[in-house]
Amino acid sequence: MEIKKFSDFCDQVLPDFNKFLDDKLKSEIKQATLRDAMLYSLDAGGKRVRPMLFLAVAYSSGIKLDKLSQFYDIAGAIELVHTYSLIHDDLPEMDNSDYRRGKLANHKQFGVGPAVLAGDGLLTQAFYWIAKSDLSTDKRMAVVRILAHNAGPMGMVAGQMTDITMENKILTEDELTTLHKEKTADLITAAVTTGAFCAGHELSKNLVQYANDIGLAFQLKDDLNDADDGEDSNKNTFPNLIGKEATEAKLKDLVKDALNAVLKENEFDKNLLVSFLDYFKE
Amino acid sequence: MEIKKFSDFCDQVLPDFNKFLDDKLKSEIKQATLRDAMLYSLDAGGKRVRPMLFLAVAYSSGIKLDKLSQFYDIAGAIELVHTYSLIHDDLPEMDNSDYRRGKLANHKQFGVGPAVLAGDGLLTQAFYWIAKSDLSTDKRMAVVRILAHNAGPMGMVAGQMTDITMENKILTEDELTTLHKEKTADLITAAVTTGAFCAGHELSKNLVQYANDIGLAFQLKDDLNDADDGEDSNKNTFPNLIGKEATEAKLKDLVKDALNAVLKENEFDKNLLVSFLDYFKE
Numbered sequence: 328m329e330i331k332k333f334s335d336f337c338d339q340v341l342p343d344f345n346k347f348l349d350d351k352l353k354s355e356i357k358q359a360t361l362r363d364a365m366l367y368s369l370d371a372g373g374k375r376v377r378p379m380l381f382l383a384v385a386y387s388s389g390i391k392l393d394k395l396s397q398f399y400d401i402a403g404a405i406e407l408v409h410t411y412s413l414i415h416d417d418l419p420e421m422d423n424s425d426y427r428r429g430k431l432a433n434h435k436q437f438g439v440g441p442a443v444l445a446g447d448g449l450l451t452q453a454f455y456w457i458a459k460s461d462l463s464t465d466k467r468m469a470v471v472r473i474l475a476h477n478a479g480p481m482g483m484v485a486g487q488m489t490d491i492t493m494e495n496k497i498l499t500e501d502e503l504t505t506l507h508k509e510k511t512a513d514l515i516t517a518a519v520t521t522g523a524f525c526a527g528h529e530l531s532k533n534l535v536q537y538a539n540d541i542g543l544a545f546q547l548k549d550d551l552n553d554a555d556d557g558e559d560s561n562k563n564t565f566p567n568l569i570g571k572e573a574t575e576a577k578l579k580d581l582v583k584d585a586l587n588a589v590l591k592e593n594e595f596d597k598n599l600l601v602s603f604l605d606y607f608k609e
Numbered sequence: 610m611e612i613k614k615f616s617d618f619c620d621q622v623l624p625d626f627n628k629f630l631d632d633k634l635k636s637e638i639k640q641a642t643l644r645d646a647m648l649y650s651l652d653a654g655g656k657r658v659r660p661m662l663f664l665a666v667a668y669s670s671g672i673k674l675d676k677l678s679q680f681y682d683i684a685g686a687i688e689l690v691h692t693y694s695l696i697h698d699d700l701p702e703m704d705n706s707d708y709r710r711g712k713l714a715n716h717k718q719f720g721v722g723p724a725v726l727a728g729d730g731l732l733t734q735a736f737y738w739i740a741k742s743d744l745s746t747d748k749r750m751a752v753v754r755i756l757a758h759n760a761g762p763m764g765m766v767a768g769q770m771t772d773i774t775m776e777n778k779i780l781t782e783d784e785l786t787t788l789h790k791e792k793t794a795d796l797i798t799a800a801v802t803t804g805a806f807c808a809g810h811e812l813s814k815n816l817v818q819y820a821n822d823i824g825l826a827f828q829l830k831d832d833l834n835d836a837d838d839g840e841d842s843n844k845n846t847f848p849n850l851i852g853k854e855a856t857e858a859k860l861k862d863l864v865k866d867a868l869n870a871v872l873k874e875n876e877f878d879k880n881l882l883v884s885f886l887d888y889f890k891e
Contacts (some may be wrong), residue, residue: 358767365762381631390682415729418719439702440773443725444766447697447732454736458754470752472740479733480647484726485640491722492642595636 329392331598333605336386337379338393338441344378351456356448364437364445365452366499367449372428376545377518378402383603384522384534387595391502398525400460404453405518408478411449412487412514414442418435421491462525470521477513486510490563495520498563504543506563512542523595533592537600540585544607549579582607611674613880615887618668622677626660627652629681630688635857637734646719646727647734652693654710658827659691659800660684663764664886666804666816669877670864680807681750682742686735687800690760693731694769694796696724703773714793744807752803759795769793780845786825788845794824805877815874819882822867826889864889 329558330336348369356362381402382395390398405488417432418422418439425435432444457470476482485510498506519529519538550564551574565574580605589600612618630651637768638644663684664677672680692757699706699714707717716724716750733884739752758764768791801820832846833856843849847856864886871882 354769356762358762358770361762361767361770411729415725418722420726440700441770442701443697443703444770444773446729447693448762448766448770450729450732451757451766452763454753455757455761455763458750458757466749468740468746468750468753471736475733475740479737480638480640480643480730481734481737484730484733485643488640488643488723488726488730491726507819526790588628 330386331602333379333383333599333603336383336587336599337375339392340382341375341379343396344382344399344402348403351599352452355452360437360441361444361448363486364433364441365448367415367436368427368433368445369406373406373410373413374405377515377524379534380603381405381518381522381525383599384519385526387597387599388523388526388528389524389596397461398522400456401462401521401525404456404470404474405514405521406451407449407456408474408476409514410447411453412478412483414446414449418442421487447551460537466525469524473517473521473524476519478491482509482513483511487512490508493563494561496563498568500568503563503565503568504514507543507546511538511546513576515545517544528594530590531594533588536588537585537592540581540588541603541607544578544581544585547574547581548607551575551578578607611666612668613884615661615665615885616879618665618881619657621685622664623657623661625678626664626681629678630685633685633738634734635678638730642719642723643726643730645716646723646859647730649718650696650709650715650727651731653712655688655692655695657688659797660688662797663687663800663804663807665881666801667808667875669721669879669881670805670808670810671878671890672808678697679743681721682738683744683803683807686738686752686756687729687796690756691736693728694760694765695885696731700724703769706737722808735841738798748807751806755799755803755806759799764791764795764799768795775845776843778845780850782850785847785850789825789828790821793828794821797824797827799886805852811877815870816877818870819867821876822863822870823885823889826860826863826867829856830832830889833857833860834886860889 328335337553352366352369356365382398385398386395413427414433416422417427419435424432424433433445454471457467460467486506488508490510516538519534524530547565550566554571565577586604589597634637634648638647664680667680668677695709696715698704699709700716706714708714715727736753739749742749768788770787772792798820801816805816806812829847832848836848836853868886871879
């Protein structure tokens with residue numbers, strides 16, 4: 328592999344991928360308010376971690392840089408699902424966030440009704456993009472299955488329901504781990520495992536372990552950052568439950584575990600996946 | 610075909626199909642609040658028109674009654690999508706309906722946040738059911754594509770956005786026809802066309818015409834009923850736009866057009882599809 332650092336990989340791929348996302352959605356959605364609301368959140372400056380992980384795994388599996396665009400539909404579908412989840416999470420009766428990345432939340436910009444529909448539209452269009460991609464039928468079908476399982480009521484939606492209905496109850500460490508696994512890790516695991524699968528590999532146990540670990544690590548890092556900013560003192564988070572220091576130790580363990588898992592892997596070039604772990608050390 | 614009346618077909622199939630829906634969702638969804646909220650609306654006494662149409666088309670295509678259960682996953686997925694759309698449509702910032710079929714709307718029973726998530730869960734699980742069905746990969750993939758296209762931001766979601774953002778503007782007849790086509794007819798068309806496709810037929814122009822006609826007819830009949838009940842006087846409906854009598858004439862024309870379309874069809878037994886049109890004469 329030529330590219331060894333995850334940040335270099337993103338520098339190479341992201342501009343092209345962002346243009347693809349924007350052009351595709353603009354050309355497909357004719358209803359003007361819906362198109363505007365969907366694009367508003369899709370183009371809100373997200374880091375595209377999930378689709379970049381998906382593409383990095385495909386690259387690490389041996390797909391050359393100039394062949395990665397064959398997977399943009401799937402990478403894009405994963406980002407559509409992530410974007411929908413943010414729009415619905417920000418709604419007043421969910422996390423009630425007026426801002427997202429310094430911009431007004433979708434429902435503050437367009438109203439609650441249009442924001443619900445923008446989310447519904449992004450979620451449904453994700454499956455349309457997968458169905459219309461050029462990959463083999465078997466690969467597309469596996470992506471539909473994994474994504475629907477991990478992002479739906481057996482994964483991400485279940486985690487979000489636990490999050491909003493348990494806000495005033497103190498969860499156990501196990502319950503909180505399940506919540507984070509479902510709400511955050513399951514979609515990241517879907518991105519990583521489908522990336523390998525689309526590139527022609529069987530699902531590997533080590534890669535699933537790596538994905539689960541970084542998924543949970545993501546949530547811990549986010550919650551540590553929020554705690555530093557003085558936010559979320561009533562929410563079910565590890566900093567609130569076990570304290571900041573213990574959470575930092577837990578994060579370190581997860582990153583170590585992810586590293587061990589990826590180092591056991593022989594089917595993939597390890598550079599990018601190891602380099603991605605730097606994100607948690609910043 | 611042994612069964613010639615649509616109502617007889619429903620009498621034969623519906624108890625078994627309802628049990629399938631309930632059992633499947635109950636066994637799959639572990640998050641208790643989410644499961645309760647999803648089942649609450651799924652079991653709220655809907656007539657299952659869309660899945661029954663799907664199954665009736667499969668039956669009319671030559672699939673025997675005792676072989677129809679192979680299609681329950683797909684029929685069920687269509688009903689999950691319809692149910693999600695009702696939950697989100699009833700939300701305060703959408704149609705703001707406190708009741709649905711005499712029961713409290715989902716958000717009045719569980720709260721707005723859980724209702725949004727119950728809808729998200731039903732929509733995503735629909736694609737999981739399709740992906741996990743026993744049909745050939747090609748058939749499953751076609752269903753994902755048609756359903757995502759017709760129920761998403763190029764179909765039903767677009768129609769709903771027009772509906773809620775144009776409430777205070779008077780639409781032209783053409784604009785209103787597009788709204789109804791997207792909001793109501795597209796999902797019914799998906800049910801009819803995938804029913805034929807799953808049973809092994811190519812998509813037929815006549816069947817698409819039939820489906821579009823009955824989809825629009827559905828909306829007109831609903832709006833005529835609501836007008837009789839004194840409801841919806843500010844909404845964009847044909848009774849409000851062109852008057853009750855002209856709407857009744859339009860409905861009659863659509864049913865006639867649907868009948869002509871189905872009578873031109875040679876690939877299907879016509880009894881059930883013709884009998885379905887009685888619904889609009891009641």
